[in-house]
Amino acid sequence: MLHQLTVPEAFAGTIAMLLLLVQLSLFRSMVIAEFIRVYAIQAWLVAAICFGVGVTEGWAWDLLLLAVLTIVFKGTLLPRYMQGLVRNISSRVELPARINVLASLLLAGALIGLAVLTSIQLPLHQGAFLPQADLATALSMVFVGFLVAILRPNALAQVIAFLTLEDGLFFGTVTLAPGLPFIIGVLLLLDALVAVVVFGVLVRALVERHDAAGIAVFQRLRG
Amino acid sequence: MNAIIATAIAVPLVLAFVTLLVPSRIGRVCTAAGGLVTAGCILAAVVRTAAGAGPLDALSAVFLLPVAIVYGTVGLYGTWYVRVEAIGVDGDEAYRREFLALTNAFACAETVVPLLTNLAGMWVALEVTTIVAALLVRLQGTENALEAAWKYILIASCGLAIGLLGVVVMYAAGTGVLPAHYAPSWTAYMSVAGKLNQDAVRLAFMLALIGFGTKAGLAPMHTWLPDAHGAGPTPTSAMLSGVLLSDALYVIVRFAAIANAAAGSGLTLHLFFVVGLLSLFVGAFFLLQQRDLKRMLAYSSIEHMGLIACGLAFGARLAVTGALLHVINHAATKALAFFGAGRLAARFDTREISKISGGVAVLPASGTLFAFAGLALAGLPPFGLFRSELMVLSGGFDSGRWVVAAVVLGLLVTAFAGLMRWTTRVTVGSPPADMPCGERDVGAIASMFLAFAVVLGLGLFVPPPLRVLLTNAAAIFAGRQ
Amino acid sequence: MATLSPILVQAAQVLCLLLLSPLLTGCIARLEAIIQGRYGPSIFQVYRDILKLFRKQAIIPEPSSWIFRAAPFVACGCYATVATLIPVLTTYPLPGATYGDILGGAFVLALAGFATALAALDSGSQYAHIGSSRAVMVGVLVEPTLIFVFFSVAFITGTDLPYALNAALRHSAADVLRPAHVLAAAAFFMMLLVDTGRIPIESSSATIEFGMIDDARLFEHSGPWMALYKWGGSMKQFLLYTVFLNVLLLPMGLSSSGSVASVAFAIVSLFAKMLALGVVVAAIETTFAKLRLYKITEFIGTGLLVALIAIFAYVVGVG
Amino acid sequence: MIVLIAAFACYLVGTAAAIVLPGRAGRTAGFVFLGFGALATCDASIRQLGATPLAFGDANLHTVLYFDGTAAFFAGTIGVVAALVAIFGLGPATKDERGTGRTTSATANAIAFASLLCCCAGDVLFFVFAWELLALVFFWAIAYCGTDSDSATAAYLTIGITHVAGACLIGALLFLANAAHGFGVGPVVASGATLDAAVRGVLLLLLLIGFGAKFGLLPLQVWMPYGYRAAPSLVAALMAGGALNVGFYGVVRFIVGFPDPPVWFAVLAIVLGALSAFLGISWAVIQRDMRRLAAYSSVENGGVILAALGVAVAAKILHLDVLVGLGIAAAYAQILAHALAKSTLFLAISSISSACSTASIDRLGGLGRVMPVTTIAVLLCAMSLAALPPTAGFVAEWLVLESFMQAFRTGNVTFEVIFAVAGALIGITAGVAVVAVTKLLGAGLLGAPRSPQAAQARETRSPWRLTALAAGSSAIVGAGIFSSPILDRLGPAVASIARTGVMRAIVGTVPLVQPAFSGFSSISAPGLAAVIAGFTALFWVLSRLFARPPAARAAVWTSGERYRAWTQYSGTGYAHPTQVILNAKERIGLPFYRRMFAAILRISDLIRATQSGVIAAYLTYILVFTILLLALYPSIRHW
Known part of the structure; x- marks a missing residue:
């Protein structure tokens, strides 16, 4: 029997699917600017769901504030900063991929399937905001994030992959544990910010040396 | 009491800013003093806790000790290191200041982890350590350093993301049982352990094991570890290996304690077996063939983390106590080993094992202590690691899992074969013809003797307060409070 | 009838060894010559050699130390000692007979060999070295064969003391004829050939050649030292014959009372038995050819095998 | 206390x-x-x-x-x-x-x-x-x-x-x-x-491996020749003479004391001991370095002692209490003899290598006259190691062989055969030991010096060193001469494991050692010593009576050529015939272990391929592990 959805749930579900779709588009993006754009879009979507949950939870001020902060930092500042990073590199450089787009998508599909299958088996839905889709979506986004980082051997692509992965977490946090105190949410945000800055330092160093953010050179340490 | 703990956190925090601003020759003395002060504060807090008067619980106290040991000695070691090893990207003085500041910041973050009760807070603190450590690792600016830093931060961040998912799931497990908007602290969970959603708790532990296991260097999430340990500055390697790994392990142990209390120990212990044996396996077989001195020590860390996980997995009181003691012993011994390796590498101007020989003859004090550290890491008496290893194994046989215990023993022997192979090559024999012999760097030698005192002392005798702490901590792990 | 005190009989045993052993060597040489159709030396030739050597001045090689000079005395002392341990003349134990059993006696003989080998090495002469090197090689193989022999004899008789062995065999003719015992005795005989330097191991009458073993060791010896070695060689042969005859093969004819007549008879009967054995040895010396150095291994190996089969015969119950 | x-x-x-x-x-x-x-x-x-x-x-x-x-x-x-x-x-x-x-x-x-x-x-x-x-x-x-x-x-x-x-x-x-x-x-x-019987057997085997490595039980002996050579001879003396005994202690305490050992284990212990003894001494014979030779001699002694203790284990299975005691007593005697001889030998080697800067047998010689104390020490060690009377080694080896000779008392075909074969192996061991020590002493110390360093060697002037050598030498002889009282004193120690005292030292005119089985056999080291010494003196007197012109020194005869020291046999040459007939070659030596280790390294190479340096691979590990755990969760949640 089909589960009866409430309006907020339907809204959140839709956004969740959008998040996933947007993330999947990373597989076919060929230039770094597209990656950054994808990330910005995802930030807005995450903010939207945060907002939605905040409204449903009885206009919880912390979630609403978090949504705003997300838009400010993730949706605006971080993409700007990254575009600044990219400016030094020729943006026409095509990002390499280990396998072709179709195969990547098939793999991603398989991972999403796995995520859904496993999360359905996990009896864990009391008090959650999205009873069926929450964990499945979060896990799917984490898995796909991993897959992007694995399949795109480029430093910036990997950073973006990590950030989208973290978006998945953010989504999970908001839907699975909407009560998680506000300060934690803010810390998560700040953390992402600092992490990106540090990533940025490293990427810059890499670019200075090799004039590109490819990480094929990162194969010296082995054994 | 709280003032003591506050001091322990505040000193490195303040020093982190101070050392960035003052000349490095002052900064390094400040760091040395700060390290000792922090170590003293932590020790005082731990002793009080053991006496039953402290604000900490036994498990936190046990995991604070590595910070005290390593940060206390790293500062002293730094007085020599900062003077000699200044080959950074940003020019010598800038490099030195940056190094000191980051080291202090790193120490601060590492001190904070065991003191927090909030699981999410722990996650944040660990993430901070990742960031600081990544900066430290790339500080020398070489190609290898950059690569290692990149791998470290990417893998650790991705791993920690899964760890955060664990925290979130744990939070979900508590919703409904605990009040709305509750803080996800382990004290809260332990107090209502019986009522938590069992599956959620188990799942949270599983995700935490993967996530924080990444930072704890447990296989198969360990891949960043040898690179980071190998490429970073020596004191950083010591702090990474001695403290950071145990901090991450601490978080896992907290999750495990909750899981044990809420849902029984079956799954936790078996999963500890899986990662423990895998880590032992990886550590042992990688140790057999190594070319780089510090990388070798890194694999030894993986091996020891695996052993600790196995000790926890055996579940028997003796084994868990041994595993917790092993954490402390490992911190002290690994610090000593890295210090020695750093000294040797500086004198021979290389980290390649094949180019170093006669270490004992060249550096009578540090070389000898490095040899002792190697022997201790390999698990020989009269050093502390032998005692804790024997406790773990003995507990393993005691728990009736003698097949696993025998496998652990076999892997330890393999690791021994690897570790001793290189320790012997580096320290035994006669040095190259034109190599000057002898040493006079008081700070570095003092720091090594300090660490060695712990290594040897804990092998000969476990002070009664520590024994009380370990027993209590083992009880906490088992889910009893 | 006067009875001799045990001490006197013991002295007689040793004297017997000292005085009769050169005669035995002389007799066998003569027998051999007769078998080969030669006239041969007098049976007293060995005595003359020894006496002549004793009166000559000794020359000591320059590199040698005191070990070179002490060795022959120790070797002869060992031979004389063994005579006190084994039943040469009596069936009852004499004073000092319990100081060593068959194994003990074997170790005492080994000491004599050790001293000789060292003296050869100490001489600094490469020829002596060759002999010493080869002699110890042969010794390596003889030892286990003898041990096997002792084992099987001990299995059969339940004892390891020469006198007790003698008694046990005297009381049971069946034991003497057991396959295990016969085989063990055969093995011992083969080792006896080896140890006394007989063909097929070594030609005792040969002149200097590089195929030599025992005699090569004596290259640097002269005067009384040489005399002692000659004498010692005879004594060793006499001892081994005694063990073979009185302990293993023909335990009869010995004095059981200690009376003068019985002791005298024992001396005569022992010598007669030895001469009979000497005929066999001489025949072998004449009919066989000397083996190549490393072929000796095969000969001794055969002996080892025989002794081993003796043990198996006992263990599996046929013997 | x-x-x-x-x-x-x-x-x-x-x-x-x-x-x-x-x-x-x-x-x-x-x-x-x-x-x-x-x-x-x-x-x-x-x-x-x-x-x-x-x-x-x-x-x-x-x-x-x-x-x-x-x-x-x-x-x-x-x-x-x-x-x-x-x-x-x-x-x-x-x-x-x-x-x-x-x-x-x-x-x-x-x-x-x-x-x-x-x-x-x-x-x-x-x-x-x-x-x-x-x-x-x-x-x-x-x-x-x-x-x-x-x-x-x-x-x-x-x-x-x-x-x-x-x-x-x-x-x-x-x-x-x-x-x-x-x-x-x-x-x-x-x-x-x-x-269980099977578990007992496995445990005993593990214990044997554990203790065996310390005293050089084959095939774990490989470290000894290298180790004793690399350590200063002074320390090697303590290692080989003293610390080695800890291994035997373990065997006595944990293996001989072990309840109900399986038959196969007793057989294994005896065979392994005898083989170890035989191969050890065969490999000792072919060594060029004195310390390595001494090390392999330790391997041999370890084997002999283990075999004797194996007799005790076998006797325990057969409930022959007296034989248990005999086996242990024989082992104790051998342990004591070996401790004295090996430590003194290493001290003497220390003295030699200090004097000549080398311990290579082929480069020594000519020391008999210039280093008399050292030479006597080596001589007595050699005699003890070759079981020649009247040293401690003689009594010990004799006791060991005696305990094997009790095979006929076992009433058990297996043990009769095993005892006999092991006894013969130990017999041949004693034979080869004579070659080994003759080579060590004869080729190493006697004859003309084979190198300039050896020619310049002088005895140490340190009174301490001389005292130690003299004390060691006298202890070797003393332990042989006083073997009866010593064994008597050890009786209670034996009894604490064997439940029965064994030695009956009949103290009459001369102390006698007699294994517990009366009438079987006996020896008396002091008796033999006295008789041999007496007869030796007799012959000396005889030669004095005859020899009128005193002995003179002259050059070695070399068919008219000028004498050159290097024409002497080297130690290697000396032992060569023995090596040929024994077909002696260190088969289980360093190369053997190197090959084994290389095989393990090949496995480690395969595993090391996982750390390929490719970050994508590392991330994949985490991803796969996560998915695996999550997918398996339903089936492992009640582990």
């Missing part, structure tokens, strides 16, 4: 003093304390041989000392050897010691400490501690004390083999401790009775 504690304290203080005090003072202080410790050890041991066991310590801390007759015997052998080494060490530092010899002195103390601790540990965890500590000290002695160029290999080999064996030991002991629900040595050994 106070005396024993004092011994431990002396060794500890000795170690510390040698480390702390500078230069020669440290070395001397170390050896002074070693000497006092050795005296205290000997005193405590001799008093304890027959007395009621002493126990002392804290069971909760796993520091229990238990000192009974068995422990006392082994502690005593260590004490005696330590005393010899201490006296020798008071002389100047030898050439094969690094620097001022402070390290040597400290290490010697540490070896004495650790090996004494092994013998006195009353708790298995404590025992394991002491055991592994000894392994570490061995490593240290080999790695950092000597001046050998190959010490790295030697040290690694030593610690590697020892540790593999140690792991077997730890596994077996912890398993038994689990069965015993406690760690006391007595209950742990006794708990074997509650286990």
